[in-house]
Amino acid sequence: MMRKVWIKLVRFGFRLLYYELAWTYDLVSWLVSLGEWQRWQAAALPFVQGPSILEIGHGPGHLLVTLQENGHAVFGVDLSPQMGRQAQRRLRKHQLPANLVRAKAQRLPFKPDYFHTVLSTFPTDYIVDSETLTAVHELLVENGRLIVVPEGHLTGRGLLHRLIDWLFRITGQRDGAFEVDEAQNWPHPTLWEPFRQRFEAAGFQVHIEHVQLKRSVATIFVATKASPNSQT
Template identity: 40%
Template sequence: MDPSAGGLLARLLRWFFGHLYTDLAWSYDLVAWLASSGHWGEWQRVALTRLPPGRLLEVGHGPGHLLVELSRGGRTVIGIDPSRQMSRQAARRLQKSGQVVRLVRARAGALPFPAGVFDGVLSTFPSEYVLETQATTSIARVLRSGGTLVVVPWARVTGRGPLDQLLARVYRWLEPSDGETAPSAARFLGDAFTVETESVACASATVLSIVARKRPE
C-alpha cells in the first residue's frame, strides 16, 4: 500500500476509535469483539493477575466489564471515565449484574480523590492520554506508597486466520512495536515508578502488560 494511503487510513481509524467512546459507544462491544477476533475479554484480563490486594481504581472503565468481574470477585473498586455514554453503559451493566460499584465522571489527569487512597490502578487498552505526564502524575498522587499501576496498552495479533491477518495489518498502521512502547512507558512514568513490561501470550495475540510500582516516599 502507498505509505500516504496507509497514513490516511490510520488517521481515519484514530478518528473512529476516538468517537467510539462517545457518540458511537453503543457499538463498542461489537467493535471490540471484531478487533480481537472475539478475545477482547481475555486480553483485558491480563491486567487482573497483576493487581495487588486492596482498593482499586479502574481508569477508563468503558462499558464496565472488568468492574463487574472485579466486584463479583470481592474486590473493592471504583471506576472513572470521562464519557457520559460509557458511564451509562457501565451503570446498566452493573445494575443488571447486581453489583454495586461507584462510578465517577472524571479524566485521568484530574482524579477527584485524596492522595494515597488506592492500592492499585488499572487501565486496559486506553487512549494515549493514560501515559501522558498529567495523567501519570495524577495516578501517582492517588496511589499509596508502593502501590501498583497496571496498564495493558496494546496487543500484537499473532493468529493466522483471515480476520487475524487483517487485524494485524490494521494494528501495524495504528501503533508502534512493543520495543518502542515499553521505553516510552518508562519515560512517561518518570521517577515516580519502577517499571516492568511483559508480553503475555493469549488467544490470537501477544498482549503487552506494563506494571509500574510507585516508589516509596
C-alpha cells in the first residue's frame, strides 16, 4: 500500500516538473546530475544517422538545437505544452526552424518510412510501451535507428554522489540496474534484458553502449529496425 502511494507521489512530482514547473527543469536536472545531464543527452549524438531525425520528448529543446546545427532535418514531439513553448523559444533564439508537434509517443503523426533516427533521452516508461515501439518502427526507414538514453551514472564515490544515486533509486529512475566494477569504475548492466526483449519483440535489433565521460557513464540503447530478410 505504501509503495503504491509513494509511486503516485513520485509520478505527480515528475508531472509537475515536466508541466507546471517546467521552467525549473534545467536547474533541477543540472542539480541532480551535478551538471552532467546535458552531457548524458549529448552522448547519444555519435549514434545518430541520416538526415531526418525525430526527437520524442524533446523537453526544453537543447538537442533540437544541436541536431539542427549539425545539419540534420529535425522534428520534435512532446506532450507538454510548457516544454513546447520552451523549445520553440530556444529554437527561435538560434534562428532555427521549430518543427514541433504536441502528440503522444503512441500516436505519432508522421508518414511511415520517413525518419532515419528516432531519439529519446530520459523518457518515462512510455518508451517501452508496445504501441510506442510499433509506432516508431513504422516511422523508421529500413535499418533506421531508435536511440534511447535511459540513464546516466555518476562515477564518483563521494557522499554527494552516493546521495544523488540514492535519490535516483528511491524515485524509481534506477532500480539497481548497474553493478559497478571497482577497478574500472564502470557500470555493468544486469537488469536491461526485459527492455531488450520488448525492443526485439517490436522488430528491432538491439545493442547497448556505455559511453565513458569524465565524471560519469551514459547508457545508450541503439535499436535498429531489422530488415525483412534479417527477420526471416
